[in-house]
Amino acid sequence: MQTMPIIFIMGSACSDIAANMMLEKSNGFKNRAWGFGAIAMLWLAFLMLSQAIKSIDLAVAYAMWGSVGILGTAICGRLLFGHRLKPIAWLGIALVIAAVLILTLV
Template identity: 30%
Template sequence: MTTAWLFLVVAIGAEVLGTSLLPRTDGFRRTGPTVAVLGLYGVALYCLSLALRALDVGVAYAVWAGVGTAAIAAIGMLILHEPRSASKVLGIGLVVAGVVALNLGGLG
């Protein structure tokens, strides 16, 4: 894995963790969770910017947004006890398929 992809993985992880903590901020009224969320979003954007030194913005952003969206949807259902449905699972699969297709297209 190249350094750019490693930065992208860290960016995705920080964004997913920050978004997962967002409900704990209580509308940004709780200081600790708010600082954590803002810090994690800062790390995510910084690492994304480092990844963009070597990766095409279209591919990097699609992977970042797609994997992050799929991960948050899965975390919502599995950890945050949000309702599950076949359409949500199908949607996650389609997001992942789209990210794979963009990556394959970017290799040519």
């Protein structure tokens, strides 16, 4: 697999995670600055994802982006906001990541 598409996907996933954290801070868009920041970060995430799919199949790129985003959001939510997932939720995240690994290896 090529390096640049992976860099775009990782950058896109990081932007998505940042958007999710901003969305939490927006408190249902009551704090509009955080809400509009989330929209801007999502725009950036899709811009980078669009660059990745020039070289990688959309399904593979989207699955990679989603799995990194889910894991990153869960970790950042725990660290920044004290959100706690049950062990079964972590198992579910691990299964999603395993599925993405299988998808990328096929």
